[in-house]
Every structure is written in structure tokens, then in C-alpha cells.
Amino acid sequence: MQAYFIGIDGGGTSCRAAVADADGRIIGRGRSGASNILTDPDTALRHIEEATRLAFGEAGISADLSEASALLGVAGNNVGDAVSYVQARLPFRHSEIVSDGLIALQGALGDDDGAIGIVGTGTIFILRHADEIHYLGGWGFQVGDLGGGARLGHAALQESLLVHDRIRPGSALTAHILDEFAHDPRKIVDFARAARPGDYGRYAPIVVSFAAEGDAIALRLMKDAASHVDEALDAMARIDGGTGRLCLLGGLAEIYPSYLAERHRSRLVPPQGDALTGAVSLAVKAFRKEGA
Template structure:
């Protein structure tokens, strides 16, 4: 009996030691998709099993690198806590961050100066990781239509973006662009320059149909604020509202031109992504839709590939 007890005890110690050893050598991978509306995080182990997730608010580089770091770490800490990782575990995390707006001069250099608690951190744009995830690292293109809009192309060792210069000078076909057009049309209807429609009434209704209140809102409005009108525009367009339909039809033309451009630049395939992509797709011509492929993965898959996840 004593011999059996000693044998069981040894086996238990071995199992414990093996578990501790595996925990000591495992690498964790963390992917971040930081966009203009929200920031999402996914944490996986060496077997690519999801062990933690997190989410926080807008994380465009425009907010400043210190504020950006706080937003990123808020989401990361949620995932780390959910996974139950220790401080030592966190030091074995390889991270891949896809961040909107980091193509601006000096931003990557500023980010490189930040002190993250991870073993390694790699930075790219949110469009880059979306493309990487959509085609699982293979050549291809993606058009992201969300708060903003941007196309990203990977072909023959080259990687480049089309559009995405920032609202309001760019971001054609995006949620922010839809919202801006809705505001313009609604204010024209309010002062009698165009015929009011249910959409224009719904938009100005948010400001008690008072132009001065709308102008005061515009003084502080962000792209995300404008994009908050996008679902309203799409709903009224689907219902046949004339102003809403004209706004969405114009946006669809911009989306189609994006798609034409990526194929002209050599992309072998193109996928759509972003919160507005599914609602915009029915407004595209059939011949355009037939050229599109379904994404093989999402932007967080791309961020994990960027981090080095197998």
C-alpha cells in the first residue's frame, strides 16, 4: 500500500512538473484591431486556442499615442484577465497591433517609444491586418467599409493602400460619409432648398429641427458621430426614401470604383470587410459582386498572423 501511495505521489508530481514546464515555455499571441469606432482584442495560446478577449472604444491614432496606449491596454488587460495569465505569462506574449491612422508621419516612431509589457509588438494599419486575415497571408485585396473606408492590396511582395486619407477629405462610401451627406440634405430640406423626406425629418429631429443646434453639434462631431447616422440612412434607403436612396447610390459608386482600382493594381482577388460592408453589398452591381470573394478570416486573425501566430 505504501509503495502504491509513493508511486501515485511521484506521478502526481510529474504531472504537475510537466504542466508547469509547458506553462513556462508556451508562447501567447495577442491580436488587436484598433479602428475609428472601437478596439477589439483576441488572445490565443501556442495551439491558437482563444483564451481571452477584450474590447474598448475608438483607437484611431488621431487621439494621440498616450491616449491610444491607454485604449489598447484597456482591451488587452480584459483579455489577459480572462485568460488568467500571470505577469510572467504576459512577458511571453507576442502582439500584433493593427491601428487606424498610423500611416501618418511620425506615428509609428512615436509608438515605438511606448513601453508595452509584451515580449514583442508589431504595428501595422488596420487595413493591413484585415487583408492579412481575409486571405490568410496570401496575395489579395480588401476593401474595408466602416466608420471610414480604405482598400489594401498585397501582391507580388508589394503592400499598399488606396484611399483612407481621413474624413472628410476621403473615406468615400463609408459610414461617416453617409452621415455627412444625410446632414447636408437634411439641413437643405429644413431651410426649404430641397423637399423634406422621412430621412431628413429623422435627422433634424435629433436636433429638435433647430439649425443652430445642428451647427453646434457639427462643431464637435467626430467621424464616429457622423457614422452613427449610417444605419438610419440605410434603413430609409431600403424603404424607398428618395434622399436616402440618392446618398446610398452615390456611396455604392465610390465602393465600385474602389473595387475596380484594386483589380487594376494587380490584386488577384478582393473581399469586403467592415461594419457597413454587408449593408452596402446589395447596392452594388451584380457584375461587381461576382468579382468578390468571401474573407477566409477576420482582422483579428490577421493581427495574430502579424504577431507571429502559426
């Protein structure tokens, strides 16, 4: 029977799947809904299967998933109970669950050594060096994610309250935010009480936009956020000597380079591919060895 390799990029908002033939060539792709194995594993399982069937459909293949092999990159892969629950119920002959960061690293750098910084709503930094994978950060908004969009938006709201209280001088950025809340600090407090990281992250593009116009507070917030990214990149450079390639991924990837230290800007290269292509590549590596 023809061997097929499936790569899956499972995210909190969507699940993407790609099917490759025996030569590792992607022949079909599919997308379905949220696939967070921590918060809703049963829905994740349904969407994983749906995205895979859509990928086979695009390839024009009617396949028996029980004869296919799949590698899934998902958040929460380090939570044993969730992984065990999902893996036991996947429809595939062979399957492996890895971190979404690992498939992003493979997609961006291929088999080469180097580092990626995923700078979106949150942040995580991943390094491959001498056949070892190192993870830095990724601890979530409450205690980590420094330099991420949620932290940037949170800082903008903090700054706006300081301006409202006349502790610090304001700017067009803080005026814009205070206008949104009708200059009522209680509305900001009410918002913050129920806000999730994505809610704070909605303010990050506003900070970026005002910084591009030279707003003093927005520029300071951007530089402060970028300093956290610099620190993480410095930590990785202490492992590999700062010699490998560096890719930035995520919603802030195109924004940060102009704010980073030159020692990091000079290493930046465009990613070779995305997380889904990375998942397919790892699937081929993992299951071709097994003769799947």
C-alpha cells in the first residue's frame, strides 16, 4: 500500500494538516477548527481528523487513516495526561505528538542548527545546537511571555492609568486608549479583571502603529519589550556562541527587527517554511525509519 505521511499544526484557533507522499512531497492540505488538546481534547480530535480528511480530499485520495502515519505539533505536548488521552484516540496507524515550537523550528531552519523566536501574543525561544533542542520561555502571560503582544498591550493600559492619575505625562497613544474607555479608569479595571492574553494583545498593534509615528510612550514601550527579546536571544547565544541562523516568527516578527540590538539583527534570516511544512518534514523523518 502507498505510504502517506501527515503533518499537523494544531492551534488554539485552527488545525492545519498536510499529507505527503512516499517521497515527502506535499500533495494536499486541509484546515479545520480549534485543536487545543488541553482545553477541549475531544473537539481537538474531531478537528484533527477533519483537517486530515480535507487534506486527502484536496489530494484526490480516498485514504484509510488507520493506514497513515501522522506527526502532530501542538501546544501542551508536555502535559502527559492530555497527550495520552489524545494519542490513544487518534485514527492513525502511527502517531507522534511534539511541541508546536518544534515543528516551527523545523519549518524555519530545516535540519540546520540555529534559533527561532516566536513573538506573538506570547513568546518562546527555541535553539537547535549540536543535536540538542533548548527551550527558553513560553511560561504564559501570568509569569512569562515577556516581549509578547499581550505584555505590550498590558503595559500600554498601565501607562494610560499612570497618565490618567497625572503621575506621568501622556501622549497620543495614551489619549487614544483613554478615549476608548471614556477616560474612566474603572472601565479599564473592569476590562482587566476579565481579560485574557488575547484581549491585551489587541492593543499591541495600536502601540506598534503609534511607535511608527514617533509617539514617545509607544517608542519606550516597544524598546522595553524588545529588550526582553534581546535578553532571551543573548541567553541562546551563550549556548551556541551566537553563530547560527536566527528566525523570528509570529505576529510581531516583522516589527521587532528594527528595535533589536545589532548583534541579533545581523543574524536574522527569513524562515525556509512554516510550521506545517516542518510537521511534514518531521513526520517523514520519524515514520520512514519505521517503514510506515
